[in-house]
Amino acid sequence: MFQTASGIIIPFPERIKEEFQFFETRILFNLSFEKLKPFIDEFIEQLSEPLFFVLELPVSQQEESELRKDDYCPFHKKVCYLDEQSKEQIRAIFDLYGTLLLNDGISKFAVYSHATDDGIYIQKYKIASIYSHTPVNYIEFLKKYGLTQTENLLTVWDTFSHESPGQAQTIEIDGIGVFDVYDELVKKGMYVAKVAED
Secondary structure (H helix, E strand, C coil): CCCCCCCEECCCHHHCCCEEEECCCEEEECCCHHHHHHHHHHHHHHCCCCEEEEEEEECCHHHHHHHCCCCCCCCEEEEEEEEEECHHHHHHHHHHHHHHHHHCCCCEEEEEECCCCCEEEECHHHCEEEECCCHHHHHHHHHHCCCEECCCCCCHHHHCCCCCCCEECCCCECCECHHHHHHHHHCCCCEEEEEEEC
16 A cells, blocks of 8 residues: 555545656656655666755744735745755765654755756655656656556545545654754855745
């Protein structure tokens, strides 16, 4: 059965298939959780240096109350960048914080190449995207991990309803949460690039 992160509850995992769908400059895909870390590790090795790491976090409650005009407005996130990284530096981030980032339910993250703009983005509910000007180059890589192509990808969002919503929550590992990860990466040069609608 399709597995997901510990910070996430999805109502109908049996309905989710390991498939991918092509868009113009993106491949959207579902990958069972136990395969996600090795997939990301191997994908990063294919990227051209230098790389940059992106961490997306919810804004604070106070910031949200100032940004939201009414209940119909979307929530907001901080988009944080750590530029000019080597593969070794990215590997070090994942060695230290990868388990937390992969399991956390409220954060999102990405790794991109400054040189080619290719990258991987792990979105909410661990839905994943590969961005590339030539996404066809990644077909065999996706198939290597058991993914099959579809013209109509069903994601966990498609299985949610008022009666059966998804749930996402933050987690801690050894007393460390994703906001602590941000604080540590700030020491290495991470900065808030923008505040955006989530």
